[in-house]
Amino acid sequence: MKKQPQKLNLKGKKITVIGGGLIGASWASLFLTQGMNVAISDPKPDIQEYFYGKLDSNIADLKKLGYKIDPNYKSHLSFETDTATAVKGADYIQENGPENAAFKQDLWQLIEANAPEHALFLSSSSGITVSQQATKMKNPSRLLIGHPFNPPHLIPLVEILIGKETADSQKLIDAAMDFYHSLGKVPVLLHKETPGFVANRLQAAIFRECVSLVSAGVVNVKELDDIMTASLGIRWAVGGPFVSFHLGGGDGGFPFFLHHLGPGMEGIWKDEISKPVSYDEKTTQLLDQQVKEHYGNKTIAQLSEERDEYQIALMNTFSKMK
Amino acid sequence: MKKQPQKLNLKGKKITVIGGGLIGASWASLFLTQGMNVAISDPKPDIQEYFYGKLDSNIADLKKLGYKIDPNYKSHLSFETDTATAVKGADYIQENGPENAAFKQDLWQLIEANAPEHALFLSSSSGITVSQQATKMKNPSRLLIGHPFNPPHLIPLVEILIGKETADSQKLIDAAMDFYHSLGKVPVLLHKETPGFVANRLQAAIFRECVSLVSAGVVNVKELDDIMTASLGIRWAVGGPFVSFHLGGGDGGFPFFLHHLGPGMEGIWKDEISKPVSYDEKTTQLLDQQVKEHYGNKTIAQLSEERDEYQIALMNTFSKMK
Known part of the structure; x- marks a missing residue:
């Protein structure tokens, strides 16, 4: 029996957004609507300029869609180039790095070593499966794909995939479904990995x-x-x-x-x-x-x-x- | 240079609808919104019962879409089983007969012999091309496909196709485009015949x-x-x-x-x-x-x-x- 997704109170929860480009900025805007503390981790020197250039129009879209946003939302935003520091204390991590398997393998290894035990690991990847990304993780079953449809702040779909099935998988799937549902999204679990997803x-x-x-x-x-x-x-x-x-x-x-x-x-x-x-x-x-x-x-x-x-x-x- | 479709005044024009089933009844409802005189030609004995069963809900849909409908619209409706009689004086003919090439060939031969010279011949067929339908016509270039997407009274698309290209083709295409445009549809001309259309x-x-x-x-x-x-x-x-x-x-x-x-x-x-x-x-x-x-x-x-x-x-x- 499939569990109905539940609305979580995400206010004050910390999410680290890896990569502050088009997708990352769009996700971050959505996370800010829930009063989450959003840490952007991106090594690009001009990232803040780029990010703020996207933020205002994303937030304007979200307001038109009926999202209620704390006027001080920018105070919940921080930038941290060092990934290990950025994931400290995170409840959620949404990864939007380059579509490069080797890069992601090292990244998740680093994140696993520095993020809290309870943090949910989510990758926006549209093509690199969990199994391919998690090769260097101690517990590869912690990682899930939460693949949005562009732009993530507007389009409801999030495709959810897991890698290796373990005893904990259902708990992790439920947590991911609840998370995206709470953001107003439509998460759909795919039961098998397939190139390009659905x-x-x-x-x-x-x-x-x-x-x-x-x-x-x-x-x-x-x-x-x-x-x-x-x-x-x-x-x-x-x-x-x-x-x-x-x-x-x-x-x-x-x-x-x-x-x-x-x-x-x-x-x-x-x-x-x-x-x-x-x-x-x-x-x-x-x-x-x-x-x-x-x-x-x-x-x-x-x-x-x-x-x-x-x-x-x-x-x-x-x-x-x- | 493509001509922009023009709004025609269809009030009082006669259209013969061949076949009063699901598609025919849907087309007829739409034609009635323009004050057209609609003759339904269908040999089925219970056709009026079936047709009126669909009409009310179609008209209700069209009102919700903003179409303005003469309260006496039913007085513009007639039923005539004999095809030769039904097409007398018609300005337009919209054919929704069985998807059977031999049937349609005989039908258009009969229609051509009995309908006025100026009448526009339109087939709703989704698969039998103009060339296949028009084999027994004296002037096969008079026939066009005006293929709706189900249900025709709701969905805007009408795919337009011609058969043999003649000197008159552009005039006929323009007339068909104007006609469907005047009904609030989105007619799109296909430049080549292909199985299933687009x-x-x-x-x-x-x-x-x-x-x-x-x-x-x-x-x-x-x-x-x-x-x-x-x-x-x-x-x-x-x-x-x-x-x-x-x-x-x-x-x-x-x-x-x-x-x-x-x-x-x-x-x-x-x-x-x-x-x-x-x-x-x-x-x-x-x-x-x-x-x-x-x-x-x-x-x-x-x-x-x-x-x-x-x-x-x-x-x-x-x-x-x-």
Whole structure:
């Protein structure tokens, strides 16, 4: 029986954020909304300047999403380049270092030697599994993946993975689920390690076909994006593919869908995977040129701002309905 | 230079809806919002009972979406089993007959012989191309596909396809684009015929990986749906895959994304397409059983109502922002 995640009071708890870049700054902003004491550990000399440049807009987003934030939140923030010092007294550690297995192995060894016994070790890695990261740890089962979807302060999903299964695993999983749930996130435990985890694998699968259709000249990148937002996107914002097909089958539900539309879909699968797709030079040029042609009239900053405005409005609409 | 679609005044125009089932009834409800005269042509003896059973809830949905509807809308509705009679005087014909090429070939031959010269011929088919449907027509270039995404009265996308390109094609495309645009839809012209068109191909591509991940035990169907709604779904409701990656690349935009994340994605593609996926008996049983386990506590009607409520709220939120 799966335990329902519980809301923890995180006020005054210490979290060390390893790496204060885009992901780390986004996580840190979210942690500050709970009154946590956030220590940023990053060796880059200009880290504070970069970090504060992101912080204000992240906090503004979070306020729009309804998070209540202590006006003195900046006083709960500290910077410490030395990792061993940064993890002293930490209750949680969220790691966002370079995606390099050797780096992470040394890092966790150092953290394990200096952090308290009870601290929860969480890695944001999107690709380096727990087993690969924990090779130098005395107790490798202490480490979990808590992989966010970019940007972590906005998008609810956190994919949770463990490495070696031990007697303590369920306790650690529950602690991680409770932690992310308390931050307003949607943590989902993956039961097996797989390259790319789940969300990025789904994204890769559909994007292969996007690239294939654009390369074949069926639609351009803008037309494909319009098709997505006008159909599947708004559908999957409301319900995932399985429940959507369950309801698409009418009164017969999912079994009806599978029986009647399954064979046709298998035919499309064969056609799709038989077509070679790669980011060769020709494809790269075509995609770059089309993205520039159709989206180049606005800056990345303008487009991002528009996106986030719609994103936040959507999330607020749904959270009011729950 | 692509023409911007124009709003037409459809009031008093006649449209013949061939087939009054789920899709036909949904289309008809939408047409009624514009004050069109809607003739339903369907040989089924209980068609009126079925049709009126759907109409009220469709009209209720459309009102929630902000469509203004003449209270006497039912007086604009007629039923005519004989197709030749039903298409007399029609300005538009939207065909939703069985997905059977031979049936559609005879149908369009009959329609062409009886409908006015100016009438626009539109097929809702999701798989039988214009070329396949128009074999018995004197002027095959008169026929277009206007393929909706279910249910047509709610979901904005209409995929437009033509068959043989002729001197008149652009005029016909413009007329179809204007027509669907006037109904509040998002029509997108596909430049080439491809099995499944675009939205269903994208759906098939991602669903192959969904089935693969559930079969491998990485997540169950409910966990996969939760991952979708908590990440990619809400993303793609706001912007399609190309603009999402353009913004995911930070200041470097799409070229940066492609350069840095492209190779990793190619690796996932190889892994994904190397794994066989089919709706064999074992897979079918597993999926049916999991859908029943995780969604079986509510009826299809309850789940559909919840879905549509969220769907409509999302669409209203976005349309207010535009």
